[in-house]
Amino acid sequence: MLNVEQKIKIFKALGNETRFLIFKNVFTGGYACSIDEKKPKEDIIAQATCVTTIAEHFDFALPTISRHLKELKDANIIKMTKKSNKIYIEPNPEIIQELASCFTTLVDNYTDTTFQFDNTK
Amino acid sequence: MLNVEQKIKIFKALGNETRFLIFKNVFTGGYACSIDEKKPKEDIIAQATCVTTIAEHFDFALPTISRHLKELKDANIIKMTKKSNKIYIEPNPEIIQELASCFTTLVDNYTDTTFQFDNTK
DNA sequence: AATTTATTTAGCTAATTTGCTAAATTGATT
DNA sequence: AATCAATTTAGCAAATTAGCTAAATAAATT
Numbered sequence: 001m002l003n004v005e006q007k008i009k010i011f012k013a014l015g016n017e018t019r020f021l022i023f024k025n026v027f028t029g030g031y032a033c034s035i036d037e038k039k040p041k042e043d044i045i046a047q048a049t050c051v052t053t054i055a056e057h058f059d060f061a062l063p064t065i066s067r068h069l070k071e072l073k074d075a076n077i078i079k080m081t082k083k084s085n086k087i088y089i090e091p092n093p094e095i096i097q098e099l100a101s102c103f104t105t106l107v108d109n110y111t112d113t114t115f116q117f118d119n120t121k
Numbered sequence: 122m123l124n125v126e127q128k129i130k131i132f133k134a135l136g137n138e139t140r141f142l143i144f145k146n147v148f149t150g151g152y153a154c155s156i157d158e159k160k161p162k163e164d165i166i167a168q169a170t171c172v173t174t175i176a177e178h179f180d181f182a183l184p185t186i187s188r189h190l191k192e193l194k195d196a197n198i199i200k201m202t203k204k205s206n207k208i209y210i211e212p213n214p215e216i217i218q219e220l221a222s223c224f225t226t227l228v229d230n231y232t233d234t235t236f237q238f239d240n241t242k
Numbered sequence: 243a244a245t246t247t248a249t250t251t252a253g254c255t256a257a258t259t260t261g262c263t264a265a266a267t268t269g270a271t272t
Numbered sequence: 273a274a275t276c277a278a279t280t281t282a283g284c285a286a287a288t289t290a291g292c293t294a295a296a297t298a299a300a301t302t
Contacts, residue, residue, distance in 0.1 A: 004141065004142075004145075007135075007141065008135070008136060008137070008138055008141050011132045011133075011134075011135035011136035011141065012132075012136035012137075013132075013136075014128075014129070014132035014136070015129060015132035015133035015134075015135070015136040016129070016133075016289085016290085017129055018290090020125065020128065020129050020132065021125075024125075027227050027230075027231055028227070028230065028231075029234060050248075050249090051248070051249060051250095052247090052248065052249080060290090060291070060292090061291075061292060061293080062248090062249080062250095063249085063250070063251085063291090063292080063293085064290070064291060064292075066248095066249060066250060066251095067250085067251095067290080067291095068290090070250085082249095082298095082299095084248095084299065084300070085247065085248050085249075085298065085299040085300060086247090086248060086249085086299095087248075087249070091231060093228045093231050093232060096224050096227060096228050097224070097225070097228045099224055100221045100222075100223075100224035100225045100228065101221075102221075103217050103218070103220055103221035103224070104218070104221045104225075106145075106148050106149070106217060107214045107217050107218045107221065109148075109149065110148055110149075110212060110214050111214060113150060137259085137260085139260090171278075171279090172278070172279060172280095173277090173278065173279080181260090181261070181262090182261075182262060182263080183278090183279080183280095184261095184262080184263085184279085184280070184281085185260075185261060185262075187278095187279060187280060187281095188260085188261095188280085188281095189260090191280085203268095203269095203279095205268095205269060205270070205278095206268060206269040206270065206277065206278050206279075207269095207277090207278060207279085208278075208279070
């Protein structure tokens with residue numbers, strides 16, 4: 001389960017336009033540079049991409065994008081795996097699914113309480 | 122449906138510890154109960170969540186909390202209703218539910234695509 | 243060994259955010 | 273009308289964030 005600190009870190013990470021777009025595109029495969037250029041049989045990471053490829057989609061300097069990616073990684077939103085001298089970026093669906101669950105639970109609990117109040121009518 | 126701009130605004134709003142805690146407590150009823158407009162007893166209103174009540178839970182000055190609340194309201198996370206000279210704060214479950222759905226959809230789409238890729242093995 | 247490629251780190255500036263206090267506003271009460 | 277209570281606005285300072293370029297690092301290629 002995500003603690004408060006982790007959640008805030010995630011929100012902070014996604015509360016910046018550039019980082020949000022990176023996150024979104026990494027998740028939806030918007031960059032479409034897959035790791036499987038050699039062998040499809042290998043344990044390939046679908047929709048993986050590298051730092052330079054992502055940076056090409058923005059008007060910001062490479063180091064800026066690198067720092068943004070680090071923040072997304074620190075928030076556990078994406079995974080970065082070094083392979084030779086490239087770093088492959090993939091989404092971390094587990095953490096996002098957990099976040100979604102948190103929200104749903106929160107809303108469900110709230111509506112339950114509201115319903116309870118409404119019973120007095 | 123939430124557009125990108127709205128989503129970023131929500132994340133920005135929740136990416137600050139104070140605002141996140143306010144949001145969390147407003148949702149879980151940590152401060153007090155919401156206004157029950159249907160009930161004729163106006164006594165309830167005296168205990169409902171208002172700006173001052175929330176501010177009492179923090180070591181920050183009242184105007185600071187007021188500004189944080191404005192940001193949460195602008196992000197559509199909470200509702201603020203003026204009644205006489207008090208402002209009552211309630212959560213906005215719809216927007217949070219929508220956000221949860223966005224995440225779930227994103228994850229679902231991702232896992233679908235991954236599965237498709239794995240089929241080539 | 244030297245060069246190239248991919249990425250990060252360092253150090254800097256500008257912009258934004260977050261806090262404060264004081265003053266203004268709005269509605270209720272005396 | 274004067275005062276009180278709840279809240280916001282204004283204006284300011286400190287802290288943080290987001291951008292840049294230049295330099296450093298690490299692995300691959302020549």
